[in-house]
Amino acid sequence: MSDSIRVPVSLPLSTRQCFGLGAPPPQAFPFNGGRTQYYYLARNAIWHGADSLGLKPGDEVLMPGYHHGVELQSLIAKGMKVRCYRVDQQMQIDLDDLRAKLRPETRALYITHYLGFPQPVTALKRIADEAGIPLIEDCALSLYSSSPEGPLGSTGDFSVFCLYKSIPVPQGGALSLNRADLPLPPPPKEPDRLSTTAYILNGLLDSLLLSRVPGGEALSHGLRSMARAAKHASGSTVVPIDTEEFDVSAMDLGTREIARRIVRYTDPARTVATRRANYARMGERLDPAVRRVLPPLPEGACPLSFPIFVKDKVATEQALRREGVGTINMWSRHHPDSPEGSFQDVDYLRKHVLELPIHQGLRFEHVDFVAAKASALARW
Numbered sequence: 001m002s003d004s005i006r007v008p009v010s011l012p013l014s015t016r017q018c019f020g021l022g023a024p025p026p027q028a029f030p031f032n033g034g035r036t037q038y039y040y041l042a043r044n045a046i047w048h049g050a051d052s053l054g055l056k057p058g059d060e061v062l063m064p065g066y067h068h069g070v071e072l073q074s075l076i077a078k079g080m081k082v083r084c085y086r087v088d089q090q091m092q093i094d095l096d097d098l099r100a101k102l103r104p105e106t107r108a109l110y111i112t113h114y115l116g117f118p119q120p121v122t123a124l125k126r127i128a129d130e131a132g133i134p135l136i137e138d139c140a141l142s143l144y145s146s147s148p149e150g151p152l153g154s155t156g157d158f159s160v161f162c163l164y165k166s167i168p169v170p171q172g173g174a175l176s177l178n179r180a181d182l183p184l185p186p187p188p189k190e191p192d193r194l195s196t197t198a199y200i201l202n203g204l205l206d207s208l209l210l211s212r213v214p215g216g217e218a219l220s221h222g223l224r225s226m227a228r229a230a231k232h233a234s235g236s237t238v239v240p241i242d243t244e245e246f247d248v249s250a251m252d253l254g255t256r257e258i259a260r261r262i263v264r265y266t267d268p269a270r271t272v273a274t275r276r277a278n279y280a281r282m283g284e285r286l287d288p289a290v291r292r293v294l295p296p297l298p299e300g301a302c303p304l305s306f307p308i309f310v311k312d313k314v315a316t317e318q319a320l321r322r323e324g325v326g327t328i329n330m331w332s333r334h335h336p337d338s339p340e341g342s343f344q345d346v347d348y349l350r351k352h353v354l355e356l357p358i359h360q361g362l363r364f365e366h367v368d369f370v371a372a373k374a375s376a377l378a379r380w
């Protein structure tokens with residue numbers, strides 16, 4: 001991240017969350033009961049969830065053509081075969097194409113809720129039930145999101161969550177086993193302290209950056225540079241989060257207690273309300289010449305970001321960064337098992353979707369700043 005960034009995509013960590021101050025707020029799915037296991041990354045949860053379901057090498061899993069890539073890789077690395085179905089330009093599953101792709105050798109149906117927007121889970125569960133196969137719900141981008149049918153992730157036989165995308169944990173994925181007969185995987189191993197401390201420090205510095213403390217922005221940039229230099233000088237490495245590389249040796253890693261405490265001290269209701277308000281504000285403030293990807297926010301949805309279509313992702317990303325706005329270039333890379341040309345709409349999404357930040361660490365003044373810059377630099 002450039003030192004001049006004023007609105008980061010990464011999440012600020014408050015001292016209350018970090019040190020567990022005061023009474024913890026009421027929790028939401030998947031942390032309010034049920035059988036939820038924490039992992040270092042969401043891909044670990046997919047890996048172990050597949051074992052709980054009893055999936056075997058050679059089994060075919062039907063997956064969305066629009067994917068990060070690492071979720072496919074988790075199953076491919078276990079020897080499973082992946083077959084993809086179509087997702088449209090509004091990131092909705094094409095149910096007709098999905099039904100057409102189902103065949104007798106399909107052993108599981110995998111669905112993804114994109115950026116907090118729900119897929120039609122009841123219809124999807126019915127399709128899976130009629131085929132006699134389990135439903136896997138990927139909520140990596142949809143923590144705390146609900147539809148009128150209930151919390152996302154509560155319908156599938158198991159569901160997975162990527163925690164560090166939505167809350168300021170130094171690491172974390174979660175596996176929710178929603179069927180009583182599914183065996184709990186073996187307890188994961190504790191990750192190292194240095195990786196944890198490095199990401200915690202980043203979160204605290206983001207908090208300072210976004211605070212109203214006089215000089216907070218400069219102090220945050222200065223301390224971050226010092227921390228980077230110290231890390232470089234010591235030659236230390238961290239186990240990365242938010243990485244496209246798949247490392248099978250990290251599959252058994254779990255979380256440290258501080259990550260679980262941050263989850264307990266994160267207020268789901270407030271997180272959802274702030275993200276929804278920021279999303280709505282962004283929609284109002286953006287120039288109409290900036291093209292929206294998604295329909296209006298459905299009731300209960302917790303948006304992860306505000307995606308827009310831009311002509312040139314890299315150029316727009318760089319232009320916004322120079323103006324102090326962090327963005328996410330969503331999923332440009334094609335996985336070799338679903339190459340370019342497999343689905344026209346997916347190719348379009350990969351080529352044109354950029355995510356603007358609307359997370360819970362931002363106040364309206366930040367959202368207005370992002371909207372103004374995007375209105376100037378991200379018109380179609």
Ligand SMILES: Cc1ncc(COP(=O)(O)O)c(C=O)c1O
Binds near residue numbers: 138140
């Ligand atoms: C849809 C989806 N599923 C799974 C994952 C894997 O998450 P993690 O990086 O925590 O392993 C990602 C990561 O971005 C994702 O976008």
